[in-house]
Amino acid sequence: xxxxxxxxxxxxxxxxxxxxxxxxxxxxxxxxxxxxxxxxxxxxxxxxxxxxxxxxxxxxxxxxxxxxxxxxxxxxxxxxxxxxxxxxxxxxxxxxx
Amino acid sequence: xxxxxxxxxxxxxxxxxxxxxxxxxxxxxxxxxxxxxxxxxxxxxxxxxxxxxxxxxxxxxxxxxxxxxxxxxxxxxxxxxxxxxxxxxxxxxxxxx
DNA sequence: AAGTATGATAACATATTCGTTATCATCCGT
DNA sequence: ACGGATGATAACGAATATGTTATCATACTT
Numbered sequence: 001x002x003x004x005x006x007x008x009x010x011x012x013x014x015x016x017x018x019x020x021x022x023x024x025x026x027x028x029x030x031x032x033x034x035x036x037x038x039x040x041x042x043x044x045x046x047x048x049x050x051x052x053x054x055x056x057x058x059x060x061x062x063x064x065x066x067x068x069x070x071x072x073x074x075x076x077x078x079x080x081x082x083x084x085x086x087x088x089x090x091x092x093x094x095x096x097x
Numbered sequence: 098x099x100x101x102x103x104x105x106x107x108x109x110x111x112x113x114x115x116x117x118x119x120x121x122x123x124x125x126x127x128x129x130x131x132x133x134x135x136x137x138x139x140x141x142x143x144x145x146x147x148x149x150x151x152x153x154x155x156x157x158x159x160x161x162x163x164x165x166x167x168x169x170x171x172x173x174x175x176x177x178x179x180x181x182x183x184x185x186x187x188x189x190x191x192x193x194x
Numbered sequence: 195a196a197g198t199a200t201g202a203t204a205a206c207a208t209a210t211t212c213g214t215t216a217t218c219a220t221c222c223g224t
Numbered sequence: 225a226c227g228g229a230t231g232a233t234a235a236c237g238a239a240t241a242t243g244t245t246a247t248c249a250t251a252c253t254t
Binding site: 057 | 213
């Protein structure tokens with residue numbers, strides 16, 4: 001029997017028929033941003049529950065954000081980042097790393 | 098007749114009974130962030146309608162954000178900022194200006 | 195005066211986030 | 225094996241953001 005091809009995430013992301021270049025950039029932006037948020041929490045040695053305590057954002061909400069099941073509002077992101085010692089800034093695209 | 102005291106924005110913001118220090122910081126953060134968004138649009142010489150065209154975010158939504166009637170989600174903020182040549186970054190609080 | 199562009203706003207529907215509470219599977223240490 | 229901590233998830237309601245369409249007042253230009 002012929003095996004059905006399993007589509008990879010890359011296959012999907014690189015299909016411009018379904019994911020426009022603008023969408024693609026936004027998706028990678030969000031993944032990178034959330035990744036840094038997770039790193040910041042882990043570097044502080046905090047659990048999701050502990051961060052929930054000091055940030056005011058509930059643990060299920062933090063879990064949803066970290067697993068990319070929701071796109072945060074900027075005030076929520078700020079509430080989570082601030083006790084971790086970080087904030088958000090608008091920067092020129094050229095300065096991107 | 099005694100005149101009723103009119104409360105100013107500063108009076109309200111500096112009353113820690115109603116606005117906690119954390120809330121205060123968040124509010125000023127949002128005002129500053131949106132201010133930079135407006136500046137970026139105006140520096141490009143774009144109207145809200147033109148920015149709506151190229152960003153995909155509707156003009157009423159942009160007006161609501163710029164007048165602080167709504168707190169954007171990070172994907173909406175990204176959609177608006179990207180065609181203006183800007184993006185968002187997580188930065189340490191110490192680096193804040 | 196007439197026409198055009200602008201930002202703001204209204205009203206409503208839809209979509210999404212977040213709170214709340216509870217539970218689950220897994221891992222780790224005892 | 226037990227208990228504790230962890231991240232993930234479920235279900236539901238409440239709150240909020242955004243889309244959609246239309247309109248308004250104002251400013252500007254001709």
